[in-house]
Amino acid sequence: MTRLSVNINKIATLRNARGGNNPDVIKAAQDCERFGAQGITVHPRQDERHIRYSDVLALKSVVKTEFNIEGYPDERYLHIIEQVRPAQATLVPDPPQAITSNAGWDTIKHRSFLKEVVFKIRSNGVRVSIFVDPIPKMVEAAKEIGADRIELYTEPYAHEFSLNRDIAIKPYIESAKVAHQAGLGINAGHDLSLENLNFFAQHIEHLDEVSIGHALICDALYYGLENTIQLYLRELNRVTQYFT
Template identity: 75%
Template structure:
């Protein structure tokens, strides 16, 4: 079964635009779980433009499914992981001013940086996932670093899906095959939606988890949050 982890960053963006606590990010996370989500994802950034570090701490004892904290492994992020001990830490190579994730790790070039970080996080009992492009070489690099999982960066797949979906999904099938052969579980995320999710899942049957935020929240504006989560689950299950 592929788990659906809902990224609630966009709910925090809406709250921050007005100030106050409407919508309530903590309640939204609880509601997502009650509506069927099998995980909650957050990606705190240094400028706290959406999820704040205080939100992550507050969510620590609230999330009852799997809590996934994404981020660049700087000192503040690692301190957060030590304090919260989420189910999963997803390491991304974003610059501090990045609008959103736009590339995966070069697991070969950044091996020295990542090795100590992966070892430290795993020593806390936290699963480590490395955000990578769909490249067998990058997957092999992640395995050498002893990561538990990879998260395939799916923006290129989503972009090409409506042009030629068979071509679009091919590197993901190959990368997932390599990951599985090396003992890595496979996650996926970025620009996945109700149009392209089912095809990805059907081609990567062992897909462990997808993390979806922007498209899901956009759909919820029209379809309602509970109904939207159920529709995404239907694509996966």
């Protein structure tokens, strides 16, 4: 079954907008787990505009499911991974000023750099996932680098879904097949939503995990956090029924 990891960055953004501790990011993470999420994802950026370094340390001791820390693998990020030792480190190529992730790694161009980083992280007993575009050669290079998983960057899929979903999903099917044949685990994330999640998961049979933040938190404003998480899990469970 595909696991749902809830990205709680947007909850931290709301807290930081006013100061204080409302909403409580740590409690929100615990509630997400209590409501059925199988993982918690954070992306601590250098400017701490949402998740703070102190949040990551606090979450270390309370997250009972899989803890996934995303980030650009500079020295600061590597220090966080070494100190916290989450279940998974997801490497993204974002520069410090990026609003959000907007492309996957060129795993061929950055092969040497990523190979060294992956070795360091895995030496701490942490699984490594590399954020990639749905391009088979980038997936193959991720395997050569030593990654355990890839995370398919799904914003292009989400953008094209309403225009032609069959065309939108095609490169992801091809890339997922390459990943599975290479022995890589398959994650996905970015702009997945209640509208497009089920179709995506139906066509990516070996999908291990989806990481969803923005759309899920937006939906929670209308449906409530518990109900929203159950709605997303239902979309993933319908896929399990489809395959079986």
